[in-house]
Amino acid sequence: MPIAPSARSHADDLAAFVEASPSSFHAAAEVARRLEDAGFIRLDESESWPATAGGRFVVVRDGAVIAWVVPPTATPATGVRVFGAHSDSPGFKLKPKPTTGRLGWLQAGVEIYGGPLLNSWLDRELRLAGRLALDDGTTVLASTGPLLRLPQLAIHLDREANDRLALDKQSQTQPVWGLGQADSADILGELAREARVDAARIRGYDLVTADAARGATFGLDDVFFASGRLDDLASVHAGVVALERAADDFDADHVAMLAVFDHEEVGSGTRSGAAGPFLSDVIERLWLSLGSDREQQLRALAASWCVSSDVGHSVHPNYAEKHDPVVQPVLGSGPILKINANQRYATDAAGAAVWNAWCSAAGVMSQEFVSNNSVPCGSTIGPITATRLGIRTVDVGIPILSMHSARELAGVSDLWDLARVAEVYFRG
Structure with missing residues (x-):
């Protein structure tokens, strides 16, 4: 219909x-x-x-x-x-000292929030959003555009990936967001820039991931909505x-x-x-x-x-x-x-x-x-x-x-x- x-x-x-x-x-x-x-x-x-x-x-x-x-x-x-x-x-929430990385990759230190289907977060462009608490006691909302991604290991390096996929909740759920060394970058700076505040003023934050793709209708007669x-x-x-x-x-x-x-x-x-x-x-x-x-x-x-x-x-x-x-x-x-x-x-x-x-x-x-x-x-x-x-x-x-x-x-x-x-x- x-x-x-x-x-x-x-x-x-x-x-x-x-x-x-x-x-x-x-x-x-x-x-x-x-x-x-x-x-x-x-x-x-x-x-x-x-x-x-x-x-x-x-x-x-x-x-x-x-x-x-x-x-x-x-x-x-x-x-x-x-x-x-x-x-x-459900999703991921940014941890303290969130700018991490290794081997030339910048990564975000995140903690699992609620009970997400972990594999569904792989290979998607993700936003980072939430609130920043500033040095004067005020809070501001901040969000990025597509910034992060959890890249899946290629099938050539995991021949059993289609038989079973079990992600380690610590080591295999830290998304990448750039290239470089962690001591020369600051992911909070990206949020501060979007909120138009000085990153040095941030005293606390509650930041989570979200799918960056907009909701859309599809299917026969557009009966479905995905978001x-x-x-x-x-x-x-x-x-x-x-x-x-x-x-x-x-x-x-x-x-x-x-x-x-x-x-x-x-x-x-x-x-x-x-x-x-x-x-x-x-x-x-x-x-x-x-x-x-x-x-x-x-x-x-x-x-x-x-x-x-x-x-x-x-x-x-x-x-x-x-x-x-x-x-x-x-x-x-x-x-x-x-x-x-x-x-x-x-x-x-x-x-x-x-x-x-x-x-x-x-x-x-x-x-x-x-x-x-x-x-x-x-x-x-x-x-x-x-x-x-x-x-x-x-x-x-x-x-x-x-x-x-x-x-x-x-x-x-x-x-x-x-x-x-x-x-x-x-x-x-």
Whole structure:
């Protein structure tokens, strides 16, 4: 079936969003930029927050951002509808003393971040991006164009490479970025130049790798979309698009909220992760600005929902035995409802019912995802949010292939359908 123009346009916009978001810090900044362009007001945690209706957002905690729309009829007991996602992706992070090398090659000292598919990072042009902390206490964002590459050993020097490829996580994952001697070069200088600051002022940094290639559609009728960082920028982007659209003439009986967290790929246990206090702090301050007391806050929590959106596995045609033999979501057939008996996902019967109702209202098909019993699944921010706040939570997402690859694969229509359901969810 041909892809709808709206879905194709959404995929093109996602490609631009990912390109502008090579790190979690850039992703938070890009969300903020788009929201400000849409008329949302930036708030500061150190100042009091207004109780007036309209769109607000706060970006204070590293690569995390939370935005919301307050309806004109909000009361001290008004509930919240949270759409949660995360801004980080598996890859490599720059170590201290990062300029290394040997035998005439300049290399970057990197540490593995999260659980990337290591072989997928071979023979690609990579960017380096993140934040630089300067001597005056300020931070600046910095990113390069194509700078690094992890060159694979030629088949002539490893005749068994096609039989098995196992990379040593220390000695064989250090990318090259130039020629020369390490004592005469400085990779941080490349970032400083891009950020237009003096490299001597850098006192700290958080820098990660990202695929330098732009996202693209392809396949019969352009049904596929390939890009880096779809896990989980596909959900972040869908949430931003949905919140912007819902904010126009917003008149619901709840607050619509987008919560984008950092560090999901390493467990979420940080001040900017889902296990930290960011979301609970923002929600409490929101209700306090509306004049709520503790009882009204608890009533509002009981009336609230969280949709935790993260990617899930599509059935793989070459590895069917890795999937459940019956429940087999596929690209192009709609977003997925993620279910796990051991509560690795927070979905329950009530959550399944409302998710299907939201999909029906949006005119969107939905699929279910469950793991093969012999291949346990990962987890998401959903159970963390449900545990911390007691909010009813449902885990959803889009099906993809090549999860945790440097370049993942999604269905163009699924990306747009997720944003459509998110808008219905926000509008109520």
